[in-house]
Amino acid sequence: MSEEKTQGGVQSLEVGLTVLDALIAHRTPMMLKELAENLSMHPAKVHRYVVSLVRMSYAKQLDDGRYALGEQAWRLGLSCIQRTDTIQAAQPMIYDLHRKIDCGLQISKWTSQGPLIVQWIEPNQQVSVITRVGSIMPLLNSATGRAYAAFMAEDIVRPLMEREWQQKQALNQQVYPTNWEEFLALKQSIIGQGAATVSGDMLVGVNAICVPIFNAHGEIEFCIAALASDLHLPIDFKNERVKALKETAADLTRYITQG
Structure with a gap:
């Protein structure tokens, strides 16, 4: 041999x-x-x-x-992430949330390239979503990306955000936040609300609200983003669907940190 x-x-x-x-x-x-x-x-x-x-x-x-x-390396990593104990253990609560709010749900984990979508649960209503399992979400203009950017260490997320700004500038595309100072203002709002939102930024007429789930070290374990039409899921933190999303995130954090 x-x-x-x-x-x-x-x-x-x-x-x-x-x-x-x-x-x-x-x-x-x-x-x-x-x-x-x-x-x-x-x-x-x-x-x-x-x-x-x-x-x-x-x-x-x-x-x-x-x-x-290459693609096979990403598939291997994705397969490992999908089998992590915390996400597997969270499935009953995730599907219970899906039944309550009937929105599309994106479950994501952090990677060195940014937030990776590891699970997508379809809503009963039709929602056109182009970011499927295996997609890396942008930090600037996705609810998922903004959640990670706001709650993770700045030295980890800033280089990736700077790269996105450079790419947008090269393509002459507008994006919000437009610079680090604007992001810091947005970050305070996200932390205060406990969730990140976008309205039609990636898909016209589709709102997204993303909540982080934390582990015992106070770090993001994973995130859940709800996606639906602006009529079904308004950007309103008094809305019953939005409250159910945040309550589930709080319950999951308690389950992970105390379990």
């Missing part, structure tokens, strides 16, 4: 996974030289493993030559 064997394992597989680990740990795509330096390996050797990772869709090469995680 061509693989170099170690006791109870295959060394070449372990090296390949080490290369994959380096791509996972780095928040942005990497050039081959940068990846090799990170691993303290010869570029030619790293290239052989990267070619195999690309062939199996665990990595991909971008147009500028840099390497990034």
